[in-house]
Amino acid sequence: MISVRHLSKSFLSPDGHRVEVLRDVNFDIQSGEVVAIIGPSGTGKSTLLRMLNRLETPTSGDVLVNGKNILAKDYPVHQLRQKMGMVFQSFNLFNHLSVLDNVVLAPMKLLGLTREQAEQEAIEMLRKVGLAEKAHAMPTSLSGGQQQRTAIARTLAMHPDIVLFDEPTSALDPTMVGEVQGVMRTLTQEKMTMIVVTHKMRFARDISSRVLFLYDGVVLEDGTPEDIFSNPQRKETRDFVHRIRKLTFEIAGSDFDFYDMSSQIKQFCISCSMPEKMDPVTHVVEEMLVIMQQFSKSIHIEVNHSDLDRTSTVVALHRGETLSPLDRDDTDELAAMIVRGMSKSIQTELTPEGVQLTIEM
Amino acid sequence: MTTSIQQENGELVARLEGRLDTAVSAQTEKDLQPLNECQNMNIVLDCNKLEYISSSGLRIFLNILKNAKAKGGRVIITGMNADINKVFTMTGFTNLFEFR
Known part of the structure; x- marks a missing residue:
């Protein structure tokens, strides 16, 4: 027609x-x-x-x-x-x-x-x-x-x-x-x-x-x-159909501004009407950084919140790596325990850029 | 993040206030260094005003415990909020410390 x-x-x-x-x-x-x-x-x-x-x-x-x-x-x-x-x-x-x-x-x-x-x-x-x-x-x-x-x-x-x-x-x-x-x-x-x-x-x-x-x-x-x-x-x-709101961070070295990152996470959680997620999200982002910075300095972190089903995820892309940083023998086990403890599920995906973890909160 | 250390009733009491995260852990470790120098004294970590603790904060607590035990002392934690209690539980730290 x-x-x-x-x-x-x-x-x-x-x-x-x-x-x-x-x-x-x-x-x-x-x-x-x-x-x-x-x-x-x-x-x-x-x-x-x-x-x-x-x-x-x-x-x-x-x-x-x-x-x-x-x-x-x-x-x-x-x-x-x-x-x-x-x-x-x-x-x-x-x-x-x-x-x-x-x-x-x-x-x-x-x-x-x-x-x-x-x-x-x-x-x-x-x-x-x-x-x-x-x-x-x-x-x-x-x-x-x-x-x-x-x-x-x-x-x-x-x-x-x-x-x-x-x-x-x-x-x-x-x-x-x-x-x-x-x-x-x-x-x-x-x-x-x-x-x-x-x-x-x-x-x-x-x-x-x-x-x-x-x-x-x-x-x-x-x-x-x-x-x-x-x-x-x-x-x-x-992202569109789930009405995902995003907060992204690019970390290129160990001297990033953690104060600013914490403050942005706080503001994001408040603007998404989920202040109760502020500490769990901060924990996961912070501990993922502790873990990933052991192995690589090029890191992409996203905090996503769906207005549709009220779920929150932290996506951590570890550029240039193929192994999940959580599963390595030499990972920071204390930080990994906090990430696992704060999350409902963790999915690992190998992308052309590196290994990506999607951590559902 | 602020800390203060005082001797009270024969114990060394460290009061922690604020968020103990990656950004402040190095400074907090320095501030709490006097705890590692005491001999044969019990240490109380007062967490009533501690809002948040990350793995870097847990490591500070663990070092204080190791030092205290090596010198015949004990470490007692008081007043943890629900978030900190959760972090202690998921990392097994509840089995390492005494709580009051």
Whole structure:
């Protein structure tokens, strides 16, 4: 249905540097799929969505819809937008028109429906989104959730083949998110093809049949919600879906500032609302340094905390080494006992840079 | 990290206050050196205000114990908090010292 081929987008920043928003993005979307596009802020998710219906023009690459290149100069854009509806973060309703008039406007102007036909369909669409009784209300008298449901009804009134949702709930009060998500869930049951850019991980997992993880301008992972949320292959995906907060230290010699390190760990634990982890984390970091500095001076330490499951880990990379520093005969056994005693589990992994220990607290 | 040493009721009492970690262990070891020079006296390590101890701190305690035993003395620890007690338990130090 949609084929995206080698799509790239870049622009010149005010200081003259070329900023690459998207780089060589490729994917296919079949009819009936519900695709969630997730990824950190500023990674090009909305830009990608807007290029699918030509609200933005790519720097290079192709977008084929039903085999036709929509970027071709003679491609009829208005037909594309009829078949590919879009729901925006900020609703984009006409505030001087009633809910009903917002919904009938495009079908009358673009599909050539009579007022009577358009109203009949509009009422049906408003019923679908639970707003039939608000048909004659003005948008400004509605809640944010109701306005967004009106915007969805307006999009559906054009009988689109595909609906693009650009952060549809991010401008809403948390109490109103559920009603919009409920309408979108109904659409998935009707096998509507949907592409949804969202920051809501649980929602993305619940409604989508497929998830694209966009990171630094490329599709880093593409899989089922189970693949992406339960078994992500890439570290970046894992960190993102588990909402990992990080504190990192690079230690190049024995004269590093331990006072500063302790202070940063303290601040990090407080900012993650886990002051009770401050001493155990400090113990593990400090003792790992005592152990690793016996053998190597190039050490990378990360303290990670997942906001999702409230777990904390210390990752210690011992560059240039292949043996776990905890398992060596000449290790500092007292320090190793404290590391083992403070941790729930320790995983050892050999990476191209050296041996890496992931210590779960 | 601060320390003070006083003779009280025939015992040498060292009061430790703060976090005994890698950053301060060398200085703390120097500060507690007088404990290693006493003869035939019991040493009390008062940990009521000690917040944290790392392996480098444990080594200082161990050296004090070795020296005291060699000179016929005892080392008694008082007032450990839960974190320090945990560190002592996981390293087997609870079996080495006397507690009051």
